[in-house]
Structure formats: structure tokens, C-alpha cells
Amino acid sequence: MNFSRLRTTSKVTGEWKYDQPVANKSGLLQVDAAPDHKLYWEEYGNPDGEPVMFLHGGPGGACAPPMARFFDPKRYRVILFDQRGCGKSEPTVASAGPQVALTNNTTDHLVDDINKLRDALGITGRMHVFGGSWGSTLALTYAIRHADKVASLILRGIFLGATEDLLYMYQGNAATFTKTPYALTEPGAYIAYPDEWKAFVEVIAPEERGDIMGAYKKIFDMVPASQAERERQLQAAVAWSVWEGTISNMIPDNADAGKFGEADFALCFAQIEAHFFANGLFLEPDYIVRNVGALKGLDIHIVHGRFDQVCPLSQASRLVAALEEIGAPPASYVKTDAGHSAMEGQTVLALTAIMNGLPRIG
Template structure:
């Protein structure tokens, strides 16, 4: 784990609408695509540790507006234009055609699992298998949990989170209005950085972290600004999906093998979402870990994900 990786291809793909998406490849064998979380987190070198690079050709893709793609949401609000779930699905297809890939093994973590399912449901013949961790369906109840209900467990941090948008009630029932209020502030140059700092402090507080912790990606103010802008942009619009759309349409991907890995006490995404998916998805299995790990790059998650990709055979 954490070894040096030989990147044999690093490039940008013009996907139109003024966007160029960054991608990188390493390894050889079955094509696999990593879909990062956030939305707006970007890929990291540790994502290669989720695969045996002697068996997989792994592609990392930074989604519109983040990572090394252009333009960046931290630099300009133009990065939020033509930046929706439908656009990201189109980008994955454009990249597949550009690389000459017949079908992918998809890995998605957190928001990346939402995007993986949305892509697979749109293009079911282009997915060979899936592995997902910290599974998120981006349903309304899950957004309410993350930005509202879980405040009952972290009342101090939640009070600070809500205080930054004092015109919105701290009642979890007003979660949508709270996210929209943050999105509005993040578009105002005079208010944007302070709003990004408050948003990201909440994102880290539920995992016992702090945005100023040494070595944290949140320690970079530009990362905080771009991340918060993209997250609130997507979640204000419910990711441009109908509520429970992914669960309702799971029959479209019923034949695709999928391993879901989820921590029972994940503070970000309740276990109920992947549990319901497994019950409706004949080819899916759910592995429940103890503890609170959410990130695909947490040590326990890395081990479980790597075991899941190692056993896939084609």
C-alpha cells in the first residue's frame, strides 16, 4: 500500500461546454474506472491501492470543476455551468470511447457510488462489475441526515454550521433551505471563503476532524472553496435526480455483479441505503464493517475494497 505507481498516461479530455477533464492511467489488464466522492473531491494516488495493477488498467478521472480538471470551481463560478450528473455521465462515456474501452469495472466511493449507479443505469452494457464503498444514494432523506438529523449527535458542531446561515431555521426539516443558503453565499466573492470554511468544518467535524489539521486536504483554502461550491451546487438540485431514483431503477442493472462495502456507524451515509439496494439487486452483496470509516482511503476500507477487486474474475 502507498507504493510508487508508474503512470503510463496522463492527459486532458475536452468534453465541451468549456470543460476539460483530467485523467490518468496505470497498470495493465481489465479496464477499471475510479469515480471519486464529494462531489468535488478529486482523485488521489491512494486510489491505485484499491486494485492489483498487474491485473487492472486503472483510470482515475477528476470530475468537472475539481482536482486537475479545468476550469476549477475554486477559481471561477463558470466551473459550475454545464456541471450536472447528466454531464458527468456523458463525460464517462466520452472517456470510454476516447480510450477504446468496451466496458468498465467501476469503483465508486461516497458520491462516486451515486455516480457509478447513475452511469450504470444509463449504460448497463458498458459495466462489467462494480465495487462501491461508503455507499451514497443522494436521496432526500440522506441529505437531510447529513446536513440536519445527525446534528442531534454532534450538537456543538451543528450549531456552528447552522449559525453561518442564521436566516434559516436549525430544524432538520429545513435542510434544503440551509444547503441553498450556503450555495448562495458561496457564489458571493465577499462571503464565499468564510462559507466554504464553515461548510467544510461541518464535513470534517462528524468524523472528529478539523479543517486546519496538518496534512488534511481541507487545510487548503482553495480546496475548501471549490469543494463546497460543487457539493452545494449538486445537493441544492438533489443531483438532478428524482428521489430514490437509483433504488427504483436498480432493475436496469440487476445483472451487474456489485460488492458494496459500508461501515455500520458511518456518520455520513446511513446503512439503510445500501441495505435496501442489496435487497433489490440480485447480483449485489453487502459487506458491513464495524466502526465509522467512510472514505475509500481509510485503512480498513482499502483492505476490504482491494479484497473485493482481487476476487473478480472475467
């Protein structure tokens, strides 16, 4: 049988409508002291265009220039920035350690940072807010609190952050893995990625697998006293990061983990995520669904991959149902034949089409 024509990845190839733009300008904005959190930001597109605030995933995922390719550079002024503790912001978990970079690093701080960045960049009216995965959580939270500053919400890979959502991704059958590693004892992303799951689970000792997230957090909270402990912490961070990076794509590229396998990225990504997840995202339980009424009147667009195993489609369906219940259904709800990543072909096409069809601000 000839397998040469089978697609080996679901990542975007020729689906981009716009070429990679060059940033107009960039900078560091100090948003806090003790520690001195500084946000790295970049501006793309039309400096006089409609503002788009891009909120990356994770928490701790950071931005990259290709994220500016969803937007017509003649129409939009696109702001990419790295949230606290990651990317090119300062200090990062990788450079200063979690004890520093995770101080004053909560959802409330991140929401306030968006307004500080708005003010610093002279954005005075409404703006489009574009967020995927954790970025959708942050975008929704921001809009609930500051609806007067939002023209539209463009959301991808909805993440509501309920306990069952986290257990689906990180716990799965880990408690029974030692005895029956391939038994489908609990729902979870491991069902579609058994080999990758094995690598993730086996970082943790069998007796600690009843709480995988807690076991990883214990390693991340350790202050390494030896080279062996530093290596153990890095091993755990890379395993956490690669697990999410791999299952983000419907067809993963197992030969190349990309940024998820890089030490600095993995340390930031894994430790910030574990910090937020251990603290319930620093939100009251079911915060978004319970406060969805504050979103009434906003232009909301949702794109979600049908085969998403990081944030299963049920999360988007739950949000849509809550919006419909208050008489505010989303303006569009697109289910793509894709996984979680924004960088999958159908999702790129859908998000670009939505941005091109948005009503103009003002």
C-alpha cells in the same frame, strides 16, 4: 489513566497491500465547449490490464494518487479522473468561479463524460466501475444507462441522495439550535459530532437556520463585491468542507483538516455539492431504486461503514433490499467497523480483497 495507547484516528495506516504506484501517463480531455470543460485524468497499473474506471465522491471531491492503491497494479489498468469543476480539471470553481464552472455541470454531463473518456483512452469492452459516496451514485446511474459497458460495480458508502439523506447530514437540529443546541430534536450526524456541528451551524445567522443548505447556497451564489464578501464566501466553503471531511472518519483527526481545510479544494467541493444538492442531484426522485432493474445481471459488490454518518448504513440496506426484490442480490455486501471514508483501515482491506477476488473480464 494512561491514554497513550488509544487510537487517535481511524484512518488507514498499515493496511495497504500495494505500494503507491506512479502514474503511467496523464492528460486533459476536452469534453465540452462554452465553457471548455477539460477533464484531468491519470492512468495507473498495467496498460494492457482490465480497465477500472474510478469515480470520486463529492460531487466535487477530486482524485488523489492513493486511490490507485486498492488495485493490483499487475492486473488492472486504473483510470482516475477529476469530474467537472474540481481538482485539476478545467475550469474549476476556484479558478473561474461558479458561474462558469457550474455551467453544463450536471449528472447527465458527468455520465456522458465517462463515455468520452472511455473512447479517448481506447476502452472498448466492459470495465470495472469503482465508486464511493457520490461516486457510488454516479456509478449506479452510469450502470443503469450503460449496463453493456460494465463488468462489475464496486461501491463504497452508498449515497442515494433522497431528501431525508441530505437533511440527516446538513439540517439536523439546526432549526432549534439557537435555543437548545444540544437537544436531539431531529435525527442527524450532529448527534455524534456536536462540537463540529456547532462550528458548521454558527456560520449561518439564527433566523436562516431553518434551511441550512439553502442559506449556504445563498452565500455560494453571491458574486462577491468586496474583500469582506470574498472572505465570507470562503469562510462558508471551508466550514461546509471541513464538516463533511471531519465526520467522514469514525475517529476524526481534529488537529488536521487536510485538503478539506484548503481554500481551493473547499471552494470547489462545497459549491459543487450545494449546486447538485439544490437540484436534486439532477436526477428524478428515487431514480436509482426505481431503475434498479437495469442492474440485473451485473456483478455488484458493496462495502459500507457501519458507523458512517455522511451516508448512513440504511442507504446501503435500502439498495440491497431493492436488488434482492428483483432477484439480483449483490455478490458481496460487507459492513465494516468504520465510518464513511474510503481511507479507513477496515474499508481499505475490504475493497482491496474484493478487487483481488473479482472474476476476470473475458
